[in-house]
Amino acid sequence: MSAEKQGITTGGRAHRFVGLAENLEHHAGPPSGAEPPNVRGEDRGYGLVFFQREEYHLTTVISSGLRFQPIGADPAQELACTVYREQAEAARYLVDLTSQLLVGLNTHLVPDQIVPNEQPLLAGTEFHAVLASGHPLFPPEFTRFTDTEGTEQLQVFTLLPVTLGELNFVLDSGVAALRRQWARFEVDVFDLGRPSVA
Template identity: 85%
Template structure:
């Protein structure tokens, strides 16, 4: 086997055996999917919808970013969890952020802010997302490992942040914003929530 063939095998889809079951274990029952070519061209990733009945939450997760040349090690996928009625907004946030990463051939790092000049969602103050671990699901959702325990994938959860919160982060850091969210008992899954800054 040549080095090229070996590299293809090592970097192949078999590294992610069990991923679908792992996502379902934490995010709930799969309820639908949007193919990579939903707009005609292949955007490089699909979107999968999961529903967790117990908490009335829908999680939209990208599928395919891990095979894109984004320079991430380990590979990455994106998720956004909201109340079921707001699933379309979560779809938009994951789609938009994933498309940005594919187009710019870049990846996220923990606690990275992805800002936007205009509101990301109509009639809201959300001007960015925070790449985070999941606020509700255990670490096994965020960090997927193979049977040998080697981390193969990080699933970054996108938490919408308001313009005021973006400015607060610039002045005080992400940890300070999390403390504000905790102090005011902010429900980060509710896209109708008020800004804490």
């Protein structure tokens, strides 16, 4: 079901998101694939769309439909994760897992929220959390989508993977301190093979 048709069946709220697909494509690149809400049988309440920025060798996976779920977000939310193209499956997993969590708990993210996990989120890595962030590369218009009247209708939170050491650092020193560490060590947050800075 398209986002527009889904909006018609959810009280006609889709008109608030006219131009969203074009906006996402403008920043994240042309779509290269999609995963429907019922990919595993039961409708999970959102799909996933893959976008490519060839000049940066980046894939961005963005949820589609989370904005229609009763998760209490105002403005509505979708989730994104940008990684190098060969790591796209990991980005798909992180967006899917976090979206499942929000739908299952009927909750939403806030800026700079850390979502921790006891075990590594990705096999063979030290990533134990994701950070809900603005996008490190795309402009603010990607993160904050407004309607034709300039009213903010949607936030697209980018999920930045955080290692266990960095998670503990955040618990001690805060997210702003972690961002300073990333900047100090020129961390490539799109590389899931990167080392921890804490």
